[in-house]
Amino acid sequence: DTEVTQTPKHLVMGMTNKKSLKCEQHMGHRAMYWYKQKAKKPPELMFVYSYEKLSINESVPSRFSPECPNSSLLNLHLHALQPEDSALYLCASSSREVSGSDEQFFGPGTRLTVL
Amino acid sequence: RKEVEQDPGPFNVPEGATVAFNCTYSNSASQSFFWYRQDCRKEPKLLMSVYSSGNEDGRFTAQLNRASQYISLLIRDSKLSDSATYLCVVNKNNNDMRFGAGTRLTVKP
Numbered sequence: 187d188t189e190v191t192q193t194p195k196h197l198v199m200g201m202t203n204k205k206s207l208k209c210e211q212h213m214g215h216r217a218m219y220w221y222k223q224k225a226k227k228p229p230e231l232m233f234v235y236s237y238e239k240l241s242i243n244e245s246v247p248s249r250f251s252p253e254c255p256n257s258s259l260l261n262l263h264l265h266a267l268q269p270e271d272s273a274l275y276l277c278a279s280s281s282r283e284v285s286g287s288d289e290q291f292f293g294p295g296t297r298l299t300v301l
Numbered sequence: 302r303k304e305v306e307q308d309p310g311p312f313n314v315p316e317g318a319t320v321a322f323n324c325t326y327s328n329s330a331s332q333s334f335f336w337y338r339q340d341c342r343k344e345p346k347l348l349m350s351v352y353s354s355g356n357e358d359g360r361f362t363a364q365l366n367r368a369s370q371y372i373s374l375l376i377r378d379s380k381l382s383d384s385a386t387y388l389c390v391v392n393k394n395n396n397d398m399r400f401g402a403g404t405r406l407t408v409k410p
Binding site: 217219227228229231287289291292294295 | 345
């Protein structure tokens, strides 16, 4: 299984809603990532978990809250978002131990619209 | 200076052309290097890892020059299906991944 899955595919939420994005991989990868991608821009790193511990937080606003319940799952909890947070949210995983490289495998993304 | 800089593009080339993309990175301690392609409204997919010795995969050749902090990608005999955005990615340190802005390639019949 060389797949990273993300749910939901699309999400529309109001600024007062609380929602969660989910990501799952069963490749035994020990690093998992959240990226934000706006149209015609490259992905921007938000968070990195390494061995289920948060290792990188790119000064992301607290309205985004990551969680890594176990080595296969990664969540992104959303609360009180702003319209400018509308973007494609990509999850990725990698593992030098498994594949001999840091190459990342990306999920298909969740397209988020904040009204 | 941006951490990873790429040719701005866009590149519009005829089928069969050879096209080269360049990328520079600012952190000399960067650990690993990749080229990804991203199709419109899709996720990035790994095209190649990049090594100092250079590596080739069919029509694609990637090179890394650590002294100049420079990465390149050469595509020979371009196909219509090569049309995509090509992203240079650098692992700055311990999975701190930095993306270049991407270069849009359009291959025309």
